[in-house]
Amino acid sequence: MDIKGIGIINFFNPLLLLMFFVVSICANIEMLDDIDYRYELDDGEWEMVERKGNQFMIGGQPFYVNGFNTYWLMMLAVDQSTRGKVTDVFQQASSVGLSVCRTWAFNDGQWRALQKSPSVYDEDVFKALDFVVNEARKHKIRLILSLTNNWEAYGGKAQYVKWGKAAGLNLTSDDDFFTDPTIKGYYKTHVKTVLNRVNTFTNISYKDDPTIFGWELMNEPRCLSDPSGDKLQTWIQEMAFYVKSIDLKHLLGTGVEGFYGPSTQDRIQFNPNTFAGQVGTDFIKNHQVLGIDYASAHIYPDAWLSNTISQAHIQFVRSWMQSHIDDAENVLNMPVVFGEFGVSAKDGNYNQTYRDMFIGMVYNTMLNSTKRGGSGGGCLLWQLFPQGTEYMDDGYSIVLSKTPTTANILSLQSRRLQLFNSRCTWRCHWGCKKKSDLDLVFPLDDTM
Ligand SMILES: *[C@@H]1O[C@H](CO)[C@@H](O)[C@H](O)[C@H]1NC(C)=O
Ligand SMILES: *[C@@H]1O[C@H](CO)[C@@H](O)[C@H](O)[C@H]1NC(C)=O
Ligand SMILES: *[C@@H]1O[C@H](CO)[C@@H](O)[C@H](O)[C@H]1NC(C)=O
Ligand SMILES: *[C@@H]1O[C@H](CO)[C@@H](O)[C@H](O)[C@H]1NC(C)=O
Numbered sequence: 001m002d003i004k005g006i007g008i009i010n011f012f013n014p015l016l017l018l019m020f021f022v023v024s025i026c027a028n029i030e031m032l033d034d035i036d037y038r039y040e041l042d043d044g045e046w047e048m049v050e051r052k053g054n055q056f057m058i059g060g061q062p063f064y065v066n067g068f069n070t071y072w073l074m075m076l077a078v079d080q081s082t083r084g085k086v087t088d089v090f091q092q093a094s095s096v097g098l099s100v101c102r103t104w105a106f107n108d109g110q111w112r113a114l115q116k117s118p119s120v121y122d123e124d125v126f127k128a129l130d131f132v133v134n135e136a137r138k139h140k141i142r143l144i145l146s147l148t149n150n151w152e153a154y155g156g157k158a159q160y161v162k163w164g165k166a167a168g169l170n171l172t173s174d175d176d177f178f179t180d181p182t183i184k185g186y187y188k189t190h191v192k193t194v195l196n197r198v199n200t201f202t203n204i205s206y207k208d209d210p211t212i213f214g215w216e217l218m219n220e221p222r223c224l225s226d227p228s229g230d231k232l233q234t235w236i237q238e239m240a241f242y243v244k245s246i247d248l249k250h251l252l253g254t255g256v257e258g259f260y261g262p263s264t265q266d267r268i269q270f271n272p273n274t275f276a277g278q279v280g281t282d283f284i285k286n287h288q289v290l291g292i293d294y295a296s297a298h299i300y301p302d303a304w305l306s307n308t309i310s311q312a313h314i315q316f317v318r319s320w321m322q323s324h325i326d327d328a329e330n331v332l333n334m335p336v337v338f339g340e341f342g343v344s345a346k347d348g349n350y351n352q353t354y355r356d357m358f359i360g361m362v363y364n365t366m367l368n369s370t371k372r373g374g375s376g377g378g379c380l381l382w383q384l385f386p387q388g389t390e391y392m393d394d395g396y397s398i399v400l401s402k403t404p405t406t407a408n409i410l411s412l413q414s415r416r417l418q419l420f421n422s423r424c425t426w427r428c429h430w431g432c433k434k435k436s437d438l439d440l441v442f443p444l445d446d447t448m
Contacts, residue, residue, distance in 0.1 A: 048210040048249055049142065051293045054328065054335050054375040056251075064370055064417045065213075065378020066410070067100030067144075068093055069340055070385070071154075072392060074104060077128035077135075078112050086132055088386035090139040092400050096407050097414025100213050101136060102339055102380050105129060105145035105194050108155025109163070115155070118163050118186040121193060127200055133211055134201035142213035144339070144380075145206075146255055147191055150220045157218075160186055175225040175280075178235040188242055195246045207247040214251030214293065215243055216339070221256055223280030229261045232280045233289070240291030251293040253337065256281045258297025258324055270323040272304035272316060283324070287332050294334050294377060297324045299341035299362065308348030314361065321365045321376075328375035335377025338362070342382035344395035355398075356405050363413045370420055378417075381410070 047059045056063040070089050076082040093101065107114040107125065114125045136143050149156030157177035164171050164183045177183050195207045195215075206212060217239050223232040236254055243252050260267040261282025268277045287295040299320060301313035321338065328336035341362050343355045362379055369376030385397040400407040 046137065046140075046210050049213050049251060051251055051335065054333055054377075055373065056294070056335055056377055062373075062421055062423055064366075064376075064420055065100045065337060065380070066098055066414045066417050067102060067378060067380035068098050069102045069380055069383040071102075071104045071383070072389075073101075073132045074114065074125065074129045075107060075112050076389075077131045078125055083128075083131065085386050085389055086135055089384055090135055090141055092386060093384055094139045094141060096400060096411040097418065098141065098384075098410065099414070100142050100144060100378065100380065102144040102146065102216075103132065104149070104154055104219070106148045106154060106156075106190065108148065108159040108190075110155050110159070113155070115190055115193075118167075119189050119193075126197065130197075130199045130201050133199055133206070133209065137202075137209075137211040142211055144213050144216055144253070144337075145194070146216040146219045147194065148187065148218050150218055150222050173225050175223050175231065178223055178231050184235070184238065187239070191239070191243055192246060195243070207249065212250055214253055215247070216253045216255040216296070217243070218255045220298065221254070221281065224278075226280050227262070227278040229263070229280050229282040229285065233282065233285055236286055236289050236292070240289050244291040252291055253294050253296045253339070254286050254289075254292055255339065256283065256286055256296050257300075258283050258295075258320075261285065267323065267327070270319055272301070272320070276304065284327060284331055287328075287334065292334075295324065295328045295332055295336040295375075296339050297336060298382075299338055299379075302344055302347045307344070307346070309343070309350060309354060313358075317358070317361060318365065321362065325365075325369045325374060325376045328377075329369075332375075335375050337377045338366075338379035340382040341379055342396040346395035352403065352405070356409055359406065359409050363409070367413075367416060370417065 045059070049063055050057045056065065073086050073089070076085045090101070105114075109116065112122075112125055114122060114129065116122055133143065148160070152158045158174045160177050160183050161171050161174050163186060164176070164180060167182070169180060169182055171180060171183075177187070196205060198205045199209065202209070217236065221232055221235075223229075223235075226232070240252060259271050259276040259279060259281050261277060261280075261284075263282050263285045267284070271277050283295070283297065286292070297320075299317055301316050302309065305312060305316060324336050324338075328334055341359075343350065343358050345355075359381070366376045366379055368374075381398065382396050383394075383398070385393065385399050387399055387401055390397070390399070398406055400410075
């Protein structure tokens with residue numbers, strides 16, 4: 001199916017054309033038929049992202065996220081010979097209008113570690129992270145910074161537990177990360193160190209920098225040792241409070257994959273499988289914690305259902321997204337960000353057309369919420385790579401210069417969101433609030 005064509009208005013219909021002009025002048029954007037559309041960057045102040053009810057806002061205007069993941073930025077920024085890749089990826093992302101990047105603000109005890117051991121930091125690596133933040137700002141891209149990992153890549157909870165054992169603690173499981181007082185202290189020190197860091201390129205402390213969209217407690221936390229979810233819940237409560245005690249300005253997310261847990265038996269049916277409900281996370285409860293500003297979910301039918309693509313993947317993605325958007329709206333009253341979604345080229349039945357269709361479907365489901373002012377706050381592709389970094393490909397990598405069809409889909413979604421993000425400015429109080437105008441520009445293709 002022709003994803004690029006979805007939602008493009010019929011330029012031969014004079015009435016539609018007129019309506020389109022009204023909306024586009026109002027929102028101060030260029031015509032959608034201009035292929036080389038350039039994202040006009042507001043010269044205005046670079047303000048902090050806020051949250052009002054179920055929407056993100058910047059300076060009183062809505063802010064919907066079209067974003068991407070690149071976990072490796074800090075690591076490649078350490079070495080001058082690879083630092084240019086950071087600039088490349090920001091440049092390419094901004095050329096298709098992506099406005100938020102999710103990346104790691106941790107590397108615990110591994111190669112090129114930021115935190116070499118508890119409370120011991122490598123200044124060169126911190127400067128590399130400073131570089132990443134400054135470079136993002138130059139490209140008008142905001143960062144979601146994740147503070148540690150559930151998985152062993154870049155250290156994470158296993159490394160914290162190793163440090164604890166080396167210090168003589170009697171620890172028996174990596175999940176002791178969530179409960180041991182000393183380990184929790186190590187994590188808090190990391191949080192404090194990153195949030196209070198003064199960027200050596202800008203002299204702006206991280207906790208005051210609007211380039212940072214928000215913090216994420218952990219990438220994909222799970223606590224299998226306690227399927228009731230209580231251990232992780234208590235940890236989220238304690239750490240959310242701690243982050244806010246240092247930084248009240250930035251938004252805070254959990255980083256969970258979004259599985260429904262024991263507190264919502266009626267929602268378990270939306271999980272990809274039975275196991276997902278027993279990993280110690282609980283979508284609703286985890287996001288009702290004081291200090292958590294937006295809900296988090298990931299979308300991986302290939303990792304969760306089967307690594308061979310089938311019709312079941314499509315059906316799962318639709319109901320998974322819709323249930324999370326509905327719950328964020330009706331129960332949590334906060335935006336939900338799908339912090340990771342992607343398809344691996346290593347999947348059975350994989351082809352480029354399918355990946356494009358998958359991305360288009362995720363975007364369309366988002367837009368269906370966006371156009372109602374719903375809780376769908378945005379989604380971030382896993383994952384973007386610049387040319388010359390293919391050696392790091394995990395199967396999910398997208399190199400925009402090599403996949404023009406995908407680049408077009410991202411670009412179109414950015415333009416659509418840009419229009420929503422321009423609503424209700426001082427220029428157009430009279431017209432932009434009218435949802436009907438937007439409906440004309442964004443009719444959804446329900447056949448997807
Ligand atoms: C370590 O902790 C485990 C479980 O909490 C306990 O069974 C064990 O006796 C402890 N070992 C020592 C040396 O304290
Ligand atoms: C940061 O602050 C230091 C010390 O006040 C000053 O020397 C330096 O020029 C400042 N750098 C920037 C980029 O503002
Ligand atoms: C691409 O993959 C999808 C899903 O597996 C399949 O339905 C479709 O026929 C494939 N298209 C091509 C051109 O191979
Ligand atoms: C659009 O959103 C409505 C309301 O949440 C939902 O009922 C409907 O299924 C959605 N449609 C699509 C195509 O996602």
